[in-house]
Amino acid sequence: MLRGITKSSGQIEHSIDDMRTLRQKLPATYQPTLSPMIKRQSELFGIPESAFRNRDRDGRTAFRTDDEVLDAEIFTFGSILIAVSVYESARIKRSRNEGGETVFTEEKYNYLTVSYATPFVEEPSVEEFEGILSEVWPAIELTKVRSNSRRLREIDGGQPNTTMSPTEGESRAAQILSEKSIRTLAIAIKSANGLLLGDASKQVPAAERARIDELVNGLIESGLIDTEVVVICKNTSAQINRLPSVEAFEQLDAAGLRCACGRLLSAERQEKALSITDFGRTMLDGNRWMSILVLQHLIKFGVPVASIRMEQIYSGEEVDCIAEIHGRIVLFELKDKEFNRGNAYSFGAKIGIFQPDIPVVITTEKVGADARDHFVARSAGSTRVRRSISNRDDLESVTFIEGLSNLESGLEAVVTEVAKMALTPALRSALAIANPSPFALLSAWAGEGRAEQADGSAGSDSIDPKTPRSKRRTPVNGS
Numbered sequence: 001m002l003r004g005i006t007k008s009s010g011q012i013e014h015s016i017d018d019m020r021t022l023r024q025k026l027p028a029t030y031q032p033t034l035s036p037m038i039k040r041q042s043e044l045f046g047i048p049e050s051a052f053r054n055r056d057r058d059g060r061t062a063f064r065t066d067d068e069v070l071d072a073e074i075f076t077f078g079s080i081l082i083a084v085s086v087y088e089s090a091r092i093k094r095s096r097n098e099g100g101e102t103v104f105t106e107e108k109y110n111y112l113t114v115s116y117a118t119p120f121v122e123e124p125s126v127e128e129f130e131g132i133l134s135e136v137w138p139a140i141e142l143t144k145v146r147s148n149s150r151r152l153r154e155i156d157g158g159q160p161n162t163t164m165s166p167t168e169g170e171s172r173a174a175q176i177l178s179e180k181s182i183r184t185l186a187i188a189i190k191s192a193n194g195l196l197l198g199d200a201s202k203q204v205p206a207a208e209r210a211r212i213d214e215l216v217n218g219l220i221e222s223g224l225i226d227t228e229v230v231v232i233c234k235n236t237s238a239q240i241n242r243l244p245s246v247e248a249f250e251q252l253d254a255a256g257l258r259c260a261c262g263r264l265l266s267a268e269r270q271e272k273a274l275s276i277t278d279f280g281r282t283m284l285d286g287n288r289w290m291s292i293l294v295l296q297h298l299i300k301f302g303v304p305v306a307s308i309r310m311e312q313i314y315s316g317e318e319v320d321c322i323a324e325i326h327g328r329i330v331l332f333e334l335k336d337k338e339f340n341r342g343n344a345y346s347f348g349a350k351i352g353i354f355q356p357d358i359p360v361v362i363t364t365e366k367v368g369a370d371a372r373d374h375f376v377a378r379s380a381g382s383t384r385v386r387r388s389i390s391n392r393d394d395l396e397s398v399t400f401i402e403g404l405s406n407l408e409s410g411l412e413a414v415v416t417e418v419a420k421m422a423l424t425p426a427l428r429s430a431l432a433i434a435n436p437s438p439f440a441l442l443s444a445w446a447g448e449g450r451a452e453q454a455d456g457s458a459g460s461d462s463i464d465p466k467t468p469r470s471k472r473r474t475p476v477n478g479s
Contacts, residue, residue, distance in 0.1 A: 004419040006115045007142040014110040019071045030075045037434045051440030072430035081117040083430045115426040152324040163310045166292045173222045174292040181208040190276040197272040224280035232269040235261045301415040326422035331356035339363040344371035362401045
C-alpha cells in the first residue's frame with residue numbers, strides 16, 4: 001500500500017540557509033537523505049557542494065519544469081517519506097507605461113511543497129513536522145493539493161454524481177453475497193419468484209448442502225430474502241396462496257376463505273418458502289453488491305467518494321465504475337462470470353471512448369485466454385503506453401483482478417501504482433538537487449576549481465591535470 005499526500009504553501013520568503021536550518025531544528029528521528037548524498041559526492045568528485053544546483057552552463061535545469069527548484073530535502077521519519085522542495089516561480093506580467101506602450105516585466109516569488117508517502121491507509125501525523133516548518137518559514141500556510149478533476153467533469157458532462165457511501169446494511173449484504181454459494185441461492189430464489197425451503201438445498205453445490213440452514217439464515221438476517229407460508233391444496237398439490245405467517249390463517253378462517261376444494265386454508269398443506277425482498281432484488285440486479293464491494297475498498301484506500309462514479313451511463317455506455325485517483329482516470333469493468341472475448345470487445349470500446357489511464361477488469365471467475373489475447377493484440381497495435389502494475393506481460397494494457405479473494409489486494413495495487421505515478425514528479429524534483437552540475441564536475445576534472453581541504457591542499461584524491469592518465473591513481477571506495 002502507498003498513500004500520497006502533497007501540500008503546497010502560498011508565497012514565502014526564502015534564504016539559502018533555510019533548508020539547513022530546517023535540518024538543524026528537526027529531531028534526530030527525522031533523517032535527511034539528500035544532504036549526505038551531496039556531501040559524499042562532493043568528496044568523491046572533489047568539487048564544492050555549490051555545484052549541486054542541477055544547472056548546466058546556460059543556467060537551465062536538467063529537469064525542465066515551469067518552476068525552478070531552489071532547494072530540497074528528503075527526510076525519512078519512521079515509515080514516512082517526506083520530500084520538501086522550495087520553488088521559484090516566474091511569471092510574465094504585461095502592463096502599459098506612461099506612454100501607453102505595452103511593457104512586459106518578470107515577477108518572481110518562492111513557494112514550498114511537502115509530499116508525504118506512507119505505506120498505510122491512515123493519514124500520517126505530521127503536526128510536529130509542519131510546526132517546525134512554520135518556525136523556519138514564518139506564517140507559512142500549507143493546503144492539500146487536490147487532483148485536477150477536469151477530465152472527470154468532462155466525462156460527467158454536467159450529469160450529477162449519485163454515488164454515495166454504502167450504508168451499513170448494503171455493506172453487510174454485499175459481504176454476504178460475495179460468497180458464491182449464498183449468491184447462487186439468492187439468484188435462484190429471485191429467478192423462481194420464490195422457492196420452497198425444502199428445495200433450497202438443491203440450488204447449491206452438494207458440498208455446501210450441509211450448510212443450507214446457515215446460508216438461508218445469512219440471507220434472512222441481511223434482509224435479502226424473507227420467509228412466507230405457501231398453502232398447497234391436498235387434492236391437486238397446486239399452490240393456492242401465499243401468506244406472510246401462520247398467524248394470518250386465523251383471520252382468513254374467520255372470514256370464511258376456503259380453497260377451491262372446499263377446505264379452510266388452515267386445513268390445507270402448509271410449507272415454508274423463501275422469497276426475495278425488494279432490497280435483495282436491488283442488490284442482485286446489475287450486480288450492485290459487487291459495485292458496493294469495489295466502492296468500499298476504494299474508500300478504504302483513501303479515494304474520496306466525490307471522485308468515484310458508480311453505475312452511470314455516459315454517451316450511451318453503461319459504466320460500472322470510473323474513478324479519479326491522484327488526477328488519473330481509472331475505468332473498472334465488473335463481471336460476476338468469466339470475462340470472455342465478447343466482454344473484451346465491449347470493454348475495449350469503452351476504453352476508446354473514455355481513454356482511461358488505467359483500465360481494470362474485475363471478475364469473480366477467470367479472464368479467458370481469448371480475452372487476454374484480444375488486449376495483447378490491441379496493445380501491440382497501439383502507441384498508447386502505460387505501466388504494468390503486476391508481474392504480468394507488459395504488453396497487456398488492462399489490469400485483471402480475478403476472483404473476489406484477490407479483490408482487496410488487486411485494488412490496493414491499483415491505488416498504489418497511481419500514487420507512485422503521482423508522487424514521482426515531486427521526488428524527481430527533489431532528487432535533482434543531489435545531481436552535480438556536469439559542467440562543474442568536468443571543470444573540476446580539468447583542474448579548475450577543485451574543492452580544497454581545510455589545510456588548503458586539493459585532497460589526497462585530487463587529480464593533477466599534468467599527470468599522465470596512465471599514472472593517475474583511481475580512487476576505489478573513497479580511499
